[in-house]
Every structure is written in C-alpha cells, then in structure tokens.
Amino acid sequence: MPLSADDxxxxxxxxxxxxxxxxxxxxxxxxxxxxxxxxxxxxxFAANNVGDPFSGSNYRLNTHEFEREVxxxxxxxxxxxxxxxxxxxxxxxxxxxxxxxxxxxxxxPEGMVYFGEDTHYSVAKILRLQHMRNIMIKSQPNGxxxxxxxxxxLRIHRDVPPIIFANIGTTMKGSLDNLQKIRAILDDLAxxxxxxxxxxxxxxxxxxxxxxxxxxxxxxxxxxxSISGHKLLGCPLPCGIAxxxxxxxxxxxxxxxxxxxxxxxxxxxxxxxxxLMLWHRLKTLGDDGLRALVHRSLALASYAVExxxxxxxxxxxxxxxxxxxxxxxxxxxxxxxxxxxPKKKIAHIITLPPMNEAVIDEFAADFVAARLAG
Amino acid sequence: MPLSADDxxxxxxxxxxxxxxxxxxxxxxxxxxxxxxxxxxxxxFAANNVGDPFSGSNYRLNTHEFEREVxxxxxxxxxxxxxxxxxxxxxxxxxxxxxxxxxxxxxxPEGMVYFGEDTHYSVAKILRLQHMRNIMIKSQPNGxxxxxxxxxxLRIHRDVPPIIFANIGTTMKGSLDNLQKIRAILDDLAxxxxxxxxxxxxxxxxxxxxxxxxxxxxxxxxxxxSISGHKLLGCPLPCGIAxxxxxxxxxxxxxxxxxxxxxxxxxxxxxxxxxLMLWHRLKTLGDDGLRALVHRSLALASYAVExxxxxxxxxxxxxxxxxxxxxxxxxxxxxxxxxxxPKKKIAHIITLPPMNEAVIDEFAADFVAARLAG
Numbered sequence: 127m128p129l130s131a132d133d134x135x136x137x138x139x140x141x142x143x144x145x146x147x148x149x150x151x152x153x154x155x156x157x158x159x160x161x162x163x164x165x166x167x168x169x170x171f172a173a174n175n176v177g178d179p180f181s182g183s184n185y186r187l188n189t190h191e192f193e194r195e196v197x198x199x200x201x202x203x204x205x206x207x208x209x210x211x212x213x214x215x216x217x218x219x220x221x222x223x224x225x226x227x228x229x230x231x232x233x234x235p236e237g238m239v240y241f242g243e244d245t246h247y248s249v250a251k252i253l254r255l256q257h258m259r260n261i262m263i264k265s266q267p268n269g270x271x272x273x274x275x276x277x278x279x280l281r282i283h284r285d286v287p288p289i290i291f292a293n294i295g296t297t298m299k300g301s302l303d304n305l306q307k308i309r310a311i312l313d314d315l316a317x318x319x320x321x322x323x324x325x326x327x328x329x330x331x332x333x334x335x336x337x338x339x340x341x342x343x344x345x346x347x348x349x350x351x352s353i354s355g356h357k358l359l360g361c362p363l364p365c366g367i368a369x370x371x372x373x374x375x376x377x378x379x380x381x382x383x384x385x386x387x388x389x390x391x392x393x394x395x396x397x398x399x400x401x402l403m404l405w406h407r408l409k410t411l412g413d414d415g416l417r418a419l420v421h422r423s424l425a426l427a428s429y430a431v432e433x434x435x436x437x438x439x440x441x442x443x444x445x446x447x448x449x450x451x452x453x454x455x456x457x458x459x460x461x462x463x464x465x466x467x468p469k470k471k472i473a474h475i476i477t478l479p480p481m482n483e484a485v486i487d488e489f490a491a492d493f494v495a496a497r498l499a500g
Numbered sequence: 501m502p503l504s505a506d507d508x509x510x511x512x513x514x515x516x517x518x519x520x521x522x523x524x525x526x527x528x529x530x531x532x533x534x535x536x537x538x539x540x541x542x543x544x545f546a547a548n549n550v551g552d553p554f555s556g557s558n559y560r561l562n563t564h565e566f567e568r569e570v571x572x573x574x575x576x577x578x579x580x581x582x583x584x585x586x587x588x589x590x591x592x593x594x595x596x597x598x599x600x601x602x603x604x605x606x607x608x609p610e611g612m613v614y615f616g617e618d619t620h621y622s623v624a625k626i627l628r629l630q631h632m633r634n635i636m637i638k639s640q641p642n643g644x645x646x647x648x649x650x651x652x653x654l655r656i657h658r659d660v661p662p663i664i665f666a667n668i669g670t671t672m673k674g675s676l677d678n679l680q681k682i683r684a685i686l687d688d689l690a691x692x693x694x695x696x697x698x699x700x701x702x703x704x705x706x707x708x709x710x711x712x713x714x715x716x717x718x719x720x721x722x723x724x725x726s727i728s729g730h731k732l733l734g735c736p737l738p739c740g741i742a743x744x745x746x747x748x749x750x751x752x753x754x755x756x757x758x759x760x761x762x763x764x765x766x767x768x769x770x771x772x773x774x775x776l777m778l779w780h781r782l783k784t785l786g787d788d789g790l791r792a793l794v795h796r797s798l799a800l801a802s803y804a805v806e807x808x809x810x811x812x813x814x815x816x817x818x819x820x821x822x823x824x825x826x827x828x829x830x831x832x833x834x835x836x837x838x839x840x841x842p843k844k845k846i847a848h849i850i851t852l853p854p855m856n857e858a859v860i861d862e863f864a865a866d867f868v869a870a871r872l873a874g
Contacts, residue, residue, distance in 0.1 A: 128784065140542075148546075154559060169537075184841045185839065185841070220768035255602060257630065363771040395593065409507055467559070
C-alpha cells in the first residue's frame with residue numbers, strides 16, 4: 127500500500143530539513159558535495175559483499191571486483207608494501223580501528239595498548255569490547271601525543287609488548303602523532319615486538335596529496351591503517367577502508383579458520399554499494415581531482431583561520447596540512463543555527479565542500495555577534 | 501570528470517549480470533523484491549545516525565526519529581517488556597549478535613557461552629573477538645540443540661554463569677532452539693544467573709505472523725534478540741535490529757560511560773538510510789502485508805518440499821513455520837546456473853520473492869537432470 131499522506135509529509139519535511147541543514151553543517155568532517163545518482167540503479171538488488179573480497183564468494187551478487195580496486199587505490203595512498211597488504215571496505219572508522227586492534231591483539235595477545243588522551247571515545251569502546259589492556263598517554267596542548275610520557279610509560283611496562291594507537295588527525299584538533307618519533311622511542315627502549323595502528327580517518331585522504339607529508343604510512347612504521355570513505359571523499363553511507371600487512375592477516379586467518387570462522391572481515395554481510403560508490407568517486411575525481419579537492423580545502427582552512435583571527439577569535443590549526451580549524455567554544459546561541467560539535471572548551475569547523483569563503487564570512491560574523499550578545 | 505567508456509561498460513555489465521542472477525539466487529535468505537526508489541533522494545546528503553537513537557545527537561542530519569519507530573515495531577514483534585527495552589538498527593546480523601553477546605559478557609564477565617554446532621561461523625568469530633569462553637553443544641539431526649547434551653554440559657560447569665546463544669532459525673536447516681526447554685534446563689539445575697541471546701535473523705520476521713509460534717520472544721526467556729532487515733523484509737543494504745532489556749543496557753551504559761565511551765551502539769557512525777528503508781517497508785507493507793508475505797513464502801516452501809519429493813529428491817523443512825527447504829547436496833553442475841550455498845552434504849533453497857511455483861518447477865527439473873547426467 128502507498129504511504130499515508132501524513133507519512134509522505136514527514137518524509138518531505140525530513141528532506142526539506144536536510145536541505146536547509148546542509149550548508150550549516152560546518153563542524154563535521156564530511157564532504158557533502160557528491161552525486162552518486164548514476165549508481166542508484168544498483169539499489170534494486172539484494173547484493174551483498176559477504177566475506178573476503180580477495181577470495182571470492184558463493185553469493186554472486188557482489189561487487190568484490192570493484193572493492194579490490196578500491197582497496198588497491200588506498201594501498202597506493204598508504205604506500206603499503208608491494209604484495210604484502212590486505213584490506214576491505216568497512217562500515218566506517220570504528221570498524222577499521224576495531225579491525226586494526228583485532229589484528230594487533232591476535233599477534234600480541236598479552237599486548238598493552240597506548241593511546242593519546244585526544245583519541246576518539248570509540249577507541250575506549252573497542253578496547254573494552256576486545257578485552258585489551260590499555261593506558262592513556264598525555265597529550266601535548268596541540269593534541270599530539272606527549273612523547274616524553276609515552277617514552278616513560280613504555281619504559282615502565284617493558285615486560286608487555288606495546289600496541290600503539292596513533293592518531294593521524296585527532297577528532298577535535300586534527301593533530302597528528304608522528305610515527306617516526308614513536309618508532310624511535312620503541313628503538314631507544316630496545317623493544318623487540320610492537321604494533322602500530324594508524325587511525326587516519328580524515329587525514330589519510332589529505333596527506334597523499336600534499337608536498338611534505340609527516341610520517342604516517344606503512345614505510346613510516348604503520349602495521350595497519352584505517353581511513354574513512356565518507357569524510358574527505360564524501361558518501362551518503364558511512365564507510366571506510368581497513369588495510370593491514372598481509373602476512374599478519376594471514377596468521378590470523380589461520381587461527382580464525384581453526385575455530386571455524388571462515389571470514390577475515392569483522393562484519394560478515396557487507397553492503398555492495400559503498401565499494402561501488404568509492405570506486406565511482408575515485409574514478410571520476412582521479413588523482414588530479416583529489417589533489418584539487420585537498421588543496422581547495424587547505425586554502426579554505428587557511429582563509430578561515432585568518433578570517434576568524436581578524437575578527438578577534440583565537441583560531442588555529444595543527445599545521446598547514448590540516449583542514450580542522452580550532453577555536454574557543456562559541457556561545458550556545460551559535461549552535462542553534464550552525465551544526466558544530468563543541469567539546470569542553472573548544473570547537474572546530476572543517477573546511478570541506480560545500481563550504482566556501484562566503485559561508486566562513488557568515489559564520490565568523492555570527493560568531494562575533496553571538497559573543498557580543500552573550 | 502565522467503567515467504571512461506570502459507568503466508561505464510563495466511557498470512552496465514554488472515547491472516546486466518545482477519539482473520540475470522536475481523531469479524536464480526534461490527539459496528540465500530534474501531527477499532529480492534522491493535522498491536526503495538522513493539527514498540533515493542535522501543542519498544544526496546551526508547546523513548549519519550551516529551550514537552544512541554533514543555538520546556539525540558549533535559549531528560542533526562539524522563533519521564533517529566524514524567529509527568526509533570522501527571525499533572518500536574520490532575519490540576512489538578518480539579513482545580519486548582513494556583518500558584524495558586532498548587535497541588538500534590545495525591549493519592546486519594553479525595553486529596546484532598555481537599551486541600547481544602557484548603551485553604551478556606558485561607553482565608556476566610566470567611560467563612561461559614553455549615551454542616549449537618549448527619550455529620553460523622560468524623558467532624565463533626565474535627566469541628574470539630570478544631574473548632569469551634565457549635563450548636559447542638551437539639545438534640540433533642534436525643539442527644536443533646541436543647538438550648540432553650546442553651543439560652549435561654551445563655551440569656558440569658555449574659560454577660560459571662551460562663550465556664546461551666540460541667538459534668531461532670539456523671542458517672542451513674532453519675532449525676529453532678526452544679527457549680522454554682532451555683529455561684527449564686536452567687531451572688532444573690537451579691542456576692541463579694544466566695543470559696539468553698536469540699539469533700532470529702530470518703525467523704524473527706516470520707514467527708510474529710504465524711498462528712502457533714514456538715517459544716522465542718522476551719516473555720519466553722530471551723534477554724536480547726537480533727533480527728535481520730535485509731532477509732525477510734528485503735533491503736539492498738544488509739541491516740538488522742538489535743534489541744535488549746533496557747535495564748541491562750543501562751547497566752552497561754554506566755560502565756561504558758566510566759571509560760569515556762559515550763556511545764552504547766557498536767558501530768559509532770551509522771548510516772541514516774537503512775532505518776528509513778525499514779520504516780518505509782514496514783509502513784507500506786503494514787502488518788497485513790507482512791502476514792501475506794510470510795504466508796505466501798510458507799505456502800511456497802510447502803510446495804517446494806512436495807515438488808522436490810515428487811521428483812525423488814529427499815527434501816524437508818524443520819517445521820511448518822520454516823521457509824528453508826533442505827535437501828541433499830546437488831551435483832556441482834547445478835550450481836553453475838543456480839546461486840545456492842551447499843555445506844557439506846546438504847543445501848537448501850529459501851522461498852522468498854521473487855520465487856514462485858514456476859521457478860521451483862524449473863529448479864526441480866534441473867536438479868533431476870543434473871543427477872541423471874552425474
């Protein structure tokens with residue numbers, strides 16, 4: 127039967143509300159400018175990417191072939207070792223981080239996880255779910271790991287192998303932990319076994335396209351990396367990539383096979399459409415389009431810092447490769463209009479499409495007005 | 501830039517392949533007949549249902565309001581206790597089972613998980629991921645738990661609280677574990693603390709619409725239930741419902757809050773479109789439409805058993821409420837045409853749309869021909 131008139135009106139109202147909110151949603155790391163309508167015709171099928179995209183599936187309505195190409199592109203962006211990587215398209219950052227930490231725990235069952243205090247709360251949830259011992263490390267004021275605290279804490283716990291959860295772009299401040307510094311500490315302490323997972327949710331699609339990226343890739347020391355698909359690229363469905371060293375995944379696959387679990391992914395049934403969307407996006411943007419998108423966003427971030435500062439707001443960003451513009455928490459009245467996510471004393475905007483200079487000007491003017499009114 | 505002609509041709513070929521495979525995909529529990537095109541316009545937004553659907557989100561481009569109505573409908577189908585349930589829309593059965601077992605482990609940290617040998621392999625994966633001790637219980641030939649083995653095994657391990665993973669429809673045989681029998685065993689052994697999670701992936705949308713359902717709901721003893729959305733209802737994206745007793749979830753929420761993880765769902769970022777699709781499906785089918793869908797599928801299952809038997813194939817189903825028609829493993833040549841998933845010595849078809857009598861007749865004829873050729 128058709129929807130009732132009331133229900134139809136509710137859907138129309140939802141669409142109108144989303145349309146109005148889109149240009150005001152400046153506080154989340156989501157590119158909102160995309161067009162996947164050429165792929166909608168695939169939503170008439172009950173497709174499913176269940177299982178390992180590289181090993182085939184009995185369920186032939188899948189897009190594993192396209193998924194493999196997407197993972198291969200991300201292997202290139204993360205400089206994954208030739209012939210020694212494996213990955214899949216996840217339902218988002220949490221699953222990617224869960225996967226990396228799962229691989230780490232299987233390799234180092236007694237391992238202790240270290241993560242900075244600016245780490246996203248979902249990581250605490252994963253560590254609890256997976257029963258992993260962990261220690262929170264102090265942050266520097268800029269949100270980056272306090273390497274002295276890391277060094278000292280590792281030194282005290284040299285009896286258990288360390289698993290470092292590194293942020294390649296923290297949620298609030300866009301801060302990057304430096305993998306070379308982390309590796310240097312591990313070397314200095316002569317720690318024989320360790321694992322580094324890099325959560326590069328947002329920055330993992332920025333850094334491949336800048337001139338002087340900080341150390342964050344596999345050759346820099348990462349053992350697994352998680353990158354979101356719905357953030358810089360933009361996608362109506364949260365998604366991401368989990369990628370890890372193949373030799374590690376293979377070791378786990380053997381132990382997983384032993385317990386009868388034939389699937390090396392976490393989700394089991396996985397949707398077939400986000401791999402197709404990511405594939406379409408990468409193909410239609412190309413590396414040149416991605417580079418242009420990244421540099422436009424970086425230029426806007428620079429503009430936003432200057433504009434906010436010029437109006438008396440103490441804005442900053444972690445470095446010239448960050449599109450996360452941080453500032454003191456605005457008065458609550460500003461959040462009635464703008465969709466931003468303050469935390470304690472700070473808030474941020476993230477300069478992704480459809481943001482432009484006019485939006486930033488309007489935001490800065492509203493911010494100043496809210497301060498004066500407060 | 502537009503897709504290259506080659507890439508466009510690949511997408512066209514994929515669509516053609518899916519179109520050809522759809523009527524032949526008879527071995528998976530997926531209703532393939534649905535039309536969500538009225539909702540495609542919502543795929544132009546970077547919406548996100550991050551967090552608890554009942555507690556609100558800063559990210560205002562969400563469909564939490566619709567998600568709550570979907571969960572409420574499933575609370576009704578599962579006879580969840582008034583005012584004492586909580587749930588959310590998951591990315592599929594694995595996440596729903598992971599959630600139920602996570603709740604169980606947090607309540608009974610020393611608990612031992614018991615599950616039948618016919619349980620889906622993904623459960624072994626979850627138990628490993630969550631570090632839960634577990635024992636596999638023998639199955640009866642029909643796939644249902646061997647209650648004597650369960651009784652005897654529980655008796656031996658009375659020092660640890662049991663967590664029972666019950667199948668309300670096993671993957672291969674569609675067998676149902678009987679919650680009243682399980683509860684009776686727990687009572688007989690005077691076990692003071694226990695937890696039952698019910699995996700009702702497929703049957704959870706059948707049993708609310710039959711006359712004499714076996715005991716499988718909350719009043720029958722379930723503490724949490726997982727039901728798939730992409731199976732009986734049909735959805736282009738794998739999804740499902742996790743639903744649990746609210747008092748248990750609240751206890752976990754407190755402990756999760758303590759570690760700084762503010763989110764009681766497993767995924768974190770969750771897509772906003774599957775809740776909308778499930779809402780649309782429930783609204784446009786209505787309980788009458790759902791009942792008709794269920795009874796049509798049951799009638800087809802009955803027809804399939806008779807048809808296959810009439811042609812000399814030893815087909816059967818667990819009981820008159822099952823749409824899973826089981827038969828001896830066919831010759832491999834049959835799987836070249838038909839998409840079915842044999843396991844060891846058996847295989848099955850599942851009688852969901854667009855299947856009809858003509859498809860079953862064709863399948864039976866091909867089966868017999870393949871046997872003769874073999």
